[in-house]
Structures are given as structure tokens and as C-alpha cells.
Amino acid sequence: xxxxxxxPPSPAVTTHGPRASWTAVFALAAFEGRRLLCRVPVLxxxxxxxxxxxxxxxxxxxxxxxxxxxxxxxxxxxxLVGLAVLLGVHQAVLRSRRYDTDRHLSVLVVQxxxxxxxxxxxxxxxxxxxxxCVGAQFAWQALKPTAVGHGSPAELLVGPLSVxxxxxxxVLLGRLLPVPLAAPLLxxxxxxxxxxxxxxxxxxxxxxxxxxxxxxxxxxxLPSDLIGRPxxxxxxxxxxxxxxxxxxxxxxxxxxxxxxVRAGAxxxxxxxxxxxxxxxxxxxxxxxxxxxxxxxxxxxTQRCVARDATVYCAFPEWEPRTGEWAAVVDDVRSLAGGGxxxxxxxxxxxxxxxxGLDGDAALAxxxxxxxxxxxxxxxxxxxxxxxxxxxxVLVTGREEAAGAMCDGRIVTVMWTAxxxxxxxxxxxxxxxxxxxxxxxxxxxxxxxxxxxxxxxTEVLRALLDLPRDEAAARVKGNWAELTAPEVTTRxxxxxLGLGAPEGEDECQ
Amino acid sequence: xxxxxxxxxxxxxxxxxxxLDDVSLRLSPGVTGLLGPNGAGKxxxxxxxxxxxPADRGAFTVLGHDPATSRGRQEARRRLGYLPQAPGFHPDFxxxxxxxxxxxxxxxxxxxxxxxxxxxxxxxxxxxxxxxKRLKKLSGxxxxxxxxxxxxxxxxxxxxxxxxxxxxxxxxxxxxxxxxAHAGEGxxxxxxxxxxxxxxxxxxxxxxxxxxxxxxxxxxxxxxxRAAGRVWSSTERETGAKAGWxxxxxxxxxxxxxxxxxxxxxxxxxxxxxxxLDGAGAEVTA
Numbered sequence: 001x002x003x004x005x006x007x008p009p010s011p012a013v014t015t016h017g018p019r020a021s022w023t024a025v026f027a028l029a030a031f032e033g034r035r036l037l038c039r040v041p042v043l044x045x046x047x048x049x050x051x052x053x054x055x056x057x058x059x060x061x062x063x064x065x066x067x068x069x070x071x072x073x074x075x076x077x078x079x080l081v082g083l084a085v086l087l088g089v090h091q092a093v094l095r096s097r098r099y100d101t102d103r104h105l106s107v108l109v110v111q112x113x114x115x116x117x118x119x120x121x122x123x124x125x126x127x128x129x130x131x132x133c134v135g136a137q138f139a140w141q142a143l144k145p146t147a148v149g150h151g152s153p154a155e156l157l158v159g160p161l162s163v164x165x166x167x168x169x170x171v172l173l174g175r176l177l178p179v180p181l182a183a184p185l186l187x188x189x190x191x192x193x194x195x196x197x198x199x200x201x202x203x204x205x206x207x208x209x210x211x212x213x214x215x216x217x218x219x220x221x222l223p224s225d226l227i228g229r230p231x232x233x234x235x236x237x238x239x240x241x242x243x244x245x246x247x248x249x250x251x252x253x254x255x256x257x258x259x260x261v262r263a264g265a266x267x268x269x270x271x272x273x274x275x276x277x278x279x280x281x282x283x284x285x286x287x288x289x290x291x292x293x294x295x296x297x298x299x300x301t302q303r304c305v306a307r308d309a310t311v312y313c314a315f316p317e318w319e320p321r322t323g324e325w326a327a328v329v330d331d332v333r334s335l336a337g338g339g340x341x342x343x344x345x346x347x348x349x350x351x352x353x354x355x356g357l358d359g360d361a362a363l364a365x366x367x368x369x370x371x372x373x374x375x376x377x378x379x380x381x382x383x384x385x386x387x388x389x390x391x392x393v394l395v396t397g398r399e400e401a402a403g404a405m406c407d408g409r410i411v412t413v414m415w416t417a418x419x420x421x422x423x424x425x426x427x428x429x430x431x432x433x434x435x436x437x438x439x440x441x442x443x444x445x446x447x448x449x450x451x452x453x454x455x456x457t458e459v460l461r462a463l464l465d466l467p468r469d470e471a472a473a474r475v476k477g478n479w480a481e482l483t484a485p486e487v488t489t490r491x492x493x494x495x496l497g498l499g500a501p502e503g504e505d506e507c508q
Numbered sequence: 509x510x511x512x513x514x515x516x517x518x519x520x521x522x523x524x525x526x527x528l529d530d531v532s533l534r535l536s537p538g539v540t541g542l543l544g545p546n547g548a549g550k551x552x553x554x555x556x557x558x559x560x561x562p563a564d565r566g567a568f569t570v571l572g573h574d575p576a577t578s579r580g581r582q583e584a585r586r587r588l589g590y591l592p593q594a595p596g597f598h599p600d601f602x603x604x605x606x607x608x609x610x611x612x613x614x615x616x617x618x619x620x621x622x623x624x625x626x627x628x629x630x631x632x633x634x635x636x637x638x639x640x641k642r643l644k645k646l647s648g649x650x651x652x653x654x655x656x657x658x659x660x661x662x663x664x665x666x667x668x669x670x671x672x673x674x675x676x677x678x679x680x681x682x683x684x685x686x687x688x689a690h691a692g693e694g695x696x697x698x699x700x701x702x703x704x705x706x707x708x709x710x711x712x713x714x715x716x717x718x719x720x721x722x723x724x725x726x727x728x729x730x731x732x733x734r735a736a737g738r739v740w741s742s743t744e745r746e747t748g749a750k751a752g753w754x755x756x757x758x759x760x761x762x763x764x765x766x767x768x769x770x771x772x773x774x775x776x777x778x779x780x781x782x783x784x785l786d787g788a789g790a791e792v793t794a
Contacts, residue, residue: 023617031612100596104658107558108613109585115613 025114029121036088036122037129045084046129049077053133057140062379064321065141066148068224071155074134075213078159082166082212083187085126089167090183093119093174113255116171120246123167131160146324146379149317150224154231161238162212168245175252206280209234216357221376223315226291226353228283237275243268283356291353298350309333310345318349318376325374328383331420332390337476338483340394346371347390350446365400365447372399375446384418384427385445391417392450395483403448406507408492410456412482414443415463415475424464437461439503454503455489462498471496511536512666512696513557515568520552520561520720527552528563529720535666539692541707541728542700543781544717550700551593551670553717557698558590558668570666586615589664593671593700595655599644603635603654606643610658629657633687649680653687660691667697673706685710704778714777716784724784728777735775735783740766751782 036042056073093116096102106112134156141147169190173182194211208214214234247255247265255261283291294301294315304313305322310329312322325347333341350373352361366373372393374386391413392402405413418424418431425437432441433449438457443450452460463471475482478495489505513535520528527549544550555561557568559575567576570584598606607626616622630639633653643651652672659667669688673681681703689710691697701707707714707728714731716724724731742760745752749762763779766772 020615020617024612024615027612027617027619027622028609031609095598096596099598101598102596103555103560103592104590104595104655105610105613107560107585107588107590108610109582109615110613 021110021114024110025118026121028110028115028118029124032092032118032122033125036085036092036126039084039088039091041084042081042088042126045081049081049130049133052077053137057137061141062377062382063144064146064148064377064379065144066221066317066376067138067142067151068149068227069221070138070141070147071151072216072229074137074156075158075162076215078130078134078162079166079213081126081130082163083190085123085163086166086170086173086187087183089119089123089170090174091180092122093171094178094180097178098180111254113250113253113258113261116175116249116253116255119171119174120168120249123164123171126167127160127163130163134159146321148321149221152224152227152229152231154235155229157235158213158231158238161235161242165212165238165242165245168242168249172245172249172252175249206282209237209279210276212238218355218357220351220353220357222291222351222353222357223294223317223376226287226294226351226356228287228291228356230279230281233275233278235275237272237279240268240271240273240275244272291356294351295353298348302349304346309342310347313346313348314374315349315351315376321378322347324378324383325386328387329372329390332387332394332416335416335419335472335475336391336394336479338479340479340483343394343397344370345390345393347374348372349374349376351376363447365398365402367398367400369398373447381430381444382446384421384431387417387421387427388413388431388443388450389445389447392448399447402445402450406451406453407485408456408459408487408489409483409485410450410452411459411463411489411492412475412479413450414452414456414460415471419464419468419471425461428460428464440508451507453489453505453507455501455505458501458503459489459493459496459498462493463496510572513568513570513698515557515566517566518553518556518563518568519565520556520563526720528556531566531717531720531722533715533722533725535696535698537692537694537696538712539688539697539699539710541711541714542698542717543702543704543707543714544700545785548717549720550717552720554590554668554670554698554700558588559584560590584666587665589659589662589667591655591659591667591669591672594674595652595658597643597651597654599642601643602640603630603643603646603650603657604639606654607657607661611661614662616662625661625663626657629661630654632660632690633657634683649676649683652676652680652684656684656687656691665695667691667695669697670700671702672699673701673703681706704776704781708777716781718785723786724780731780731784732775732777733780735763735779737772738766738783739763739773739775739779740770741773742770750786 096105138151138156142151169186170183173186197207197210209230244265247261247268250261251265299313302313302315303319304311307326310326312325314322329345329347348366348371350363352363355361363373370393372389375382389399393399394416395409395413396405418427421427429435429437431443433444434441440454440457441452443452474496481487481495482492490500493500511534516532518528518531531553542550556563559581562576571587573583574580575584601609604626607630608622611622611626616625627636630636633656635650635653635657638646638650643654646654656672659669673684676684685706688697688699699706699710711728714726714728715722740762742762745760746762746767748765748767750764752760752762755761761773763782
């Protein structure tokens with residue numbers, strides 16, 4: 001009962017051997033990748049991510065982004081996609097066990113460890129999509145003519161690497177603990193770990209760098225060379241960890257007999273350790289010294305340009321922004337009188353960088369005569385706040401005088417600062433702590449705050465209600481009296497030809 | 509003249525249970541039936557030949573490749589189609605996706621050619637019109653045909669079918685017989701079944717397995733001939749019969765050693781199968 005078999009040619013198999021096996025792995029990865037992208041958790045997470053990205057891209061940075069902040073802002077939301085990928089890929093790995101197709105699939109050509117490799121590779125398209133979103137988010141801000149600073153490629157890699165890491169965790173978990181509940185439990189465990197690793201608020205320990213996305217406690221914008229985040233080490237750590245977890249999944253699914261997988265796993269663990277050690281070394285000494293230098297003696301690292309009677313000194317990355325500062329200064333000067341409009345000013349960019357991004361610290365007012373502080377943020381409320389600071393120095397000669405000023409000069413300061421703005425009353429609300437346009441309120445500033453009484457506000461509003469040219473003529477014509485120390489609000493109103501204020505006039 | 513499958517002395521134990529004991533057989537193109545009672549070792553033999561589990565002892569080759577070696581196993585699997593007993597399904601896959609998935613795992617890597625092949629096998633099993641439907645929406649018979657399509661995709665030279673007609677209604681079973689007969693043209697098909705009708709209608713050869721050993725290996729006609737002169741009719745069940753049952757006419761059909769002068773009947777394949785088992789779970793009474 002024997003016969004020679006004449007095998008018909010197989011219609012679709014073209015090559016055999018390792019090359020065909022890897023081609024099959026990539027084909028399977030494409031198959032699994034398509035299915036992964038259609039999983040409900042992944043779709044929902046991506047939708048949320050995209051909505052957040054669009055919203056964030058349109059509304060953030062008041063139209064004046066600093067790219068060293070933009071890169072970090074791309075890191076958090078991809079974690080949501082990563083967690084959804086963890087769930088999705090874990091279910092995909094469990095599929096054959098859950099539906100009892102293992103018996104069938106185990107006798108097919110592509111071995112289990114190669115199928116694991118395909119599951120790992122199926123995460124790559126999602127990571128690439130996240131990379132595209134991260135790139136688009138960054139590019140959108142970077143292409144704005146108002147953008148300053150430099151982004152870090154390593155910071156931009158964190159989002160896609162997080163997706164790869166979580167995906168690898170999902171595959172490994174599927175091989176180690178093939179039960180559906182394992183993935184949600186792992187997610188809870190990872191979230192708990194991230195809470196504990198981050199430590200208490202303000203802590204800057206090495207452990208916080210063990211999680212993928214590491215936030216900062218400060219909203220301050222620093223020059224990119226003073227950021228001091230170990231971004232490249234962290235990207236290396238994440239890449240190494242993702243590779244380690246991925247290769248562990250291969251080891252647990254039959255790849256242990258391959259020396260290349262074992263060697264790769266050892267190299268990946270080494271890479272992870274190198275990254276972990278590198279990122280835990282803290283802020284380099286030279287960066288710490290540079291931070292101190294930039295804080296206490298910014299003039300040593302700044303370049304200055306003179307325009308008319310004003311010198312603008314900025315950190316190198318902010319030099320393109322001096323034109324916008326000059327426009328505000330010119331507007332304020334144009335409304336001043338009594339020679340103040342020609343008073344020499346120095347607009348100096350100042351930062352408090354000594355604590356890095358660990359916390360926000362207020363800047364002290366500049367003690368130098370004729371010097372106005374400008375920060376690293378711009379647009380939104382920062383622009384009218386700067387106008388107020390310029391007006392304070394034009395009126396008083398010193399920025400630090402603002403804190404002690406509680407007399408009728410505040411009306412002149414505020415009118416000079418705001419009257420040249422497109423919508424003075426809106427800007428008045430924006431600079432006041434409680435967003436009000438009536439009554440007393442604190443006026444915000446980069447350095448010293450001003451205290452406006454109800455009487456100040458009343459007279460200012462009346463002055464703003466006048467035609468601007470008419471108001472300007474009254475202010476300029478009486479500049480000396482309006483800016484005399486201790487002048488009362490009632491007197492200011494009288495000089496300007498306005499009704500006497502009825503509100504209280506006591507600073508708190 | 510190399511047979512498709514050549515096995516000698518295959519043995520396999522699960523703990524103290526002897527699943528296969530010194531099984532030797534050679535398979536050549538056409539449909540070979542594998543008959544045996546429950547627990548005879550049919551599924552185990554099929555799983556060994558399908559390279560799902562290795563034998564403890566013995567050796568076999570599939571199309572000249574030795575599955576005991578890693579390379580040989582891979583080469584054998586490239587030429588193998590396997591339909592396990594009560595196969596599982598991925599309910600969210602469409603019929604096309606499931607067969608495509610299996611095709612990828614069989615290293616059919618050219619996407620265009622693979623999709624053409626998937627459409628071909630789905631058409632072959634009569635599911636071309638429902639290939640986009642989710643498996644959870646298909647009937648049991650349709651799913652079984654999807655599984656057969658998955659076994660046939662890539663045009664394997666050796667096809668292992670483990671009780672493919674279990675649970676199917678008569679119409680579906682007839683349809684499946686057509687498909688298996690068609691699959692056996694130019695291929696080697698090993699069909700495990702409880703249905704002697706399947707073997708009688710489809711197979712050019714039959715192997716009977718009991719207690720892990722081969723009890724018969726020959727043609728269906730030879731198996732039927734084993735019962736020649738050993739099937740007779742009587743008005744009551746004969747005590748000497750190994751099996752006997754009342755037929756629709758009211759008389760008893762007995763299988764065993766007939767008494768002198770008994771009214772002999774023409775044997776069937778099932779009679780030969782029952783006599784071959786000879787006590788290995790073959791007692792049938794009614």
C-alpha cells in the first residue's frame with residue numbers, strides 16, 4: 001500500500017526557510033496591527049488623544065510657544081493610547097487560547113515565538129501613528145513665527161516609546177499570565193507604581209524617572225540649555241526597557257533556545273541599566289552653575305539691542321521676540337508726557353532658574369533704575385502685564401517702586417499701560433487677579449504687584465471712557481502733577497477734569 | 509516510490525496510559541479512513557502525524573521529512589493541512605480573515621496570491637458568498653467548512669481531518685463528503701471518523717485502531733470481507749453473537765460466529781469493523 005506522491009505546486013508559497021518565516025512574521029504583524037488599530041479601547045484612546053492634541057495645539061502658550069516646553073507637553077496623552085494598546089494586544093495574544101485554536105495553530109509553520117514577535121511588531125504602527133501626532137503637534141507650534149527656543153528629539157520620542165513599552169508589557173503578560181483580568185490588573189499596578197515612583201510633590205528623586213512620562217512641578221519656561229532634564233538618558237532607558245520586555249516575551253514563548261534572542265535580551269537589559277543610571281545622576285554641575293549665572297547675572301549670557309531710547313536684553317533664544325516687546329514699549333511711551341516718553345529704559349529678560357523646573361519662584365523686582373523685567377512667557381496676560389511694568393518705570397523710574405506705590409499715580413500708570421491696547425477694559429480685567437473691571441484688586445506682574453483701590457479703578461475707567469486723544473492730552477498736559485509721589489486719587493481726578501471718585505481709596 | 513507518510517513503531521504514553529503502541533503505517537494519495545472506538549488513540553495518532561505532539565518512540569516521515577528534527581518538522585508543516593476535532597474559532601474574525609490568518613501562519617506571504625488562494629478555498633468549500641461574515645454569525649456546519657478551508661489553504665499535500673462530520677446534520681454531512689472526496693484528489697487525506705458510512709463512501713483504504721494498536725490496515729472491501737459468512741439473521745438475539753440488534757423488519761442481525769445452518773447475510777463494512785475490534789468496546793445490542 002505505497003505510492004509515489006506527486007505534489008501539486010503550492011499556489012501562494014514562493015519561498016521557504018528563515019527568510020520566508022520572517023516575511024510571514026511581518027505579514028502577521030500587519031494583520032494583527034490592522035486588528036489592533038480597530039480595537040474599541042485603542043480607537044477611543046486615539047480619539048481622546050487627537051481631540052486633546054487639537055485642543056491643546058490651538059489654545060496653548062497664548063500663541064507664543066517656547067519649544068522646550070512644547071516637546072514635554074507631547075508626552076502625557078500617548079500614555080493613554082499605550083494603556084489601550086496594552087489591553088488590546090493582551091487580548092490578541094490570548095485569542096488562540098481563549099477560543100481554543102491553539103491545537104490548530106500549533107502545527108502551522110510560523111512558530112509560537114515568531115507569532116509573539118508578530119504581536120510585538122503589531123504595536124509599531126500604533127507607535128508610528130503616535131509619533132506622527134507628536135511630530136505634527138510639535139511642528140504646528142514650531143512653525144509659528146512667534147515660536148522661540150529648541151525642542152529635544154529625545155523628549156519627543158517619549159510618547160511613541162511609551163506606546164511600544166506598554167504594548168510589549170501586554171504581549172509579555174499574555175505569555176506569562178494568560179488570563180483576561182491580568183491586563184487591567186497590570187494597568188492598575190503600573191498607575192500605582194507611577195504614583196509611588198513620583199514621590200511627594202516637589203521631590204526630585206531618581207525614582208520618578210522610572211515611569212515613561214515625567215512631568216514637572218513648575219510652569220516656568222527656561223532657556224533650553226538650563227532645563228537639565230536627562231531626556232536622552234530617559235529615551236535610552238525607555239527604549240532599553242521596551243526592548244527588554246519585548247525580548248522577555250520572546251524568551252517565554254520559545255525563543256530561549258536562540259542565542260540571538262538571549263544575547264539581544266542581555267544587551268537590552270544592559271541598555272536599560274545604562275539609561276537608568278544616566279537619568280538618575282541629577283542635574284549636571286555645569287547646568288546648575290549656568291542656572292545660577294542666568295538668575296543672578298543674566299547680562300553675562302544675554303545680548304542687547306538698542307531701539308530709540310530703549311535697550312532690549314534677551315537670552316539668545318528670545319532675541320526674535322524683542323520686536324514684540326518694543327511694540328509694547330513704544331505704545332506706552334507714546335502716551336507718557338513730561339519727558340518720561342524719552343526716559344532711557346532697559347528691558348531685561350530675567351528668570352529664576354536656580355530651582356530648575358522643581359518649583360515656581362517669584363522674581364524680585366529689578367533694583368536698577370530704568371530697568372524693566374520681562375519674563376520668558378509672552379502673549380495673553382503677559383503682554384498687558386509687561387505694559388504695566390513699563391508704565392511703572394516710566395512714571396517712577398524704578399520697577400521696585402511698584403510694591404510701595406499706593407497713591408493717585410496708579411491711575412496714570414494703568415492708563416498709560418492700557419490706553420494704547422486694542423481693548424483696554426479687557427486688558428484691565430486680564431491684569432487684575434480677580435478679572436474684575438470695578439472695585440479694588442491686585443494687579444499682577446512678573447515681579448511686584450500693584451494694589452488698585454476702588455477709587456483708582458473708578459477714575460481709570462472714567463479716563464478710559466474719554467476719547468483717547470483727549471485723555472492723552474489731559475494726561476500729558478498734567479504729567480508732572482499726575483506722577484508726583486503721594487498725589488491723591490481725588491486730586492488726579494480733579495486735574496484730569498473727572499468727577500471725584502466715590503469708592504474707597506485705602507490700599508490693603 | 510516514496511509514500512506521503514511512513515511511520516514505524518510509533519508509541520506514546522500519557523503517564524501510565526498507553527495512547528499509541530507500536531503503530532506502523534504508510535499513507536499514499538487518496539483518502540484513508542481511520543476507524544476506532546472512543547479512546548482508541550485516533551486523535552493522538554493524528555496529532556502525532558500532524559506534528560502537534562512528538563511520539564515517545566518510533567519514527568515517521570512526511571513527504572520524506574523527519575518531524576523529529578526542527579527543520580524536518582517545519583518542512584512537514586509546510587506541506588500539511590490539519591483540521592482538529594471540534595476546532596476553535598475566533599468569533600470576531602470573518603471567514604476570510606480566519607482563513608487568511610491561517611494562510612499567513614502557513615507562510616503564504618505574497619498578499620495578492622494569498623488572498624486569491626483564500627478566496628479559492630472558500631469557494632471550494634462553498635462559502636464564497638459569506639466570506640465577509642463574522643464567524644459568530646455562521647452556522648455550525650458553515651464554521652466546520654471554514655475550518656476545512658483553513659486546512660486546505662495553501663494546497664497541502666497531506667491533510668489530516670479529525671472527525672470533521674461530528675455534529676453535522678445528514679445534509680451537511682453529505683456536503684462534507686463531497687468536499688473530502690474532492691480534497692482527496694491528488695492529495696493524501698487521513699480521515700478519522702466514527703462513521704463507517706464515511707469510510708465506505710470516501711476511502712480507498714482504512715486503518716482500524718484500538719487500544720493504541722493497529723488492528724487492520726487494508727481496503728474497505730478487505731475489511732468488509734472479514735465479516736463474510738459471519739453475519740446472519742435470526743428471530744432472536746443469538747447468545748454467540750459478538751453484536752446483534754433488531755432490524756426494522758423485526759428479525760435480528762447478528763455478527764459473530766453463526767450457528768450451523770444460519771441464514772447468512774451480506775456483510776457490511778461496519779460488520780467487518782465490529783469483528784475486527786473483537787471485544788474492544790464493540791458490544792452492540794438492541
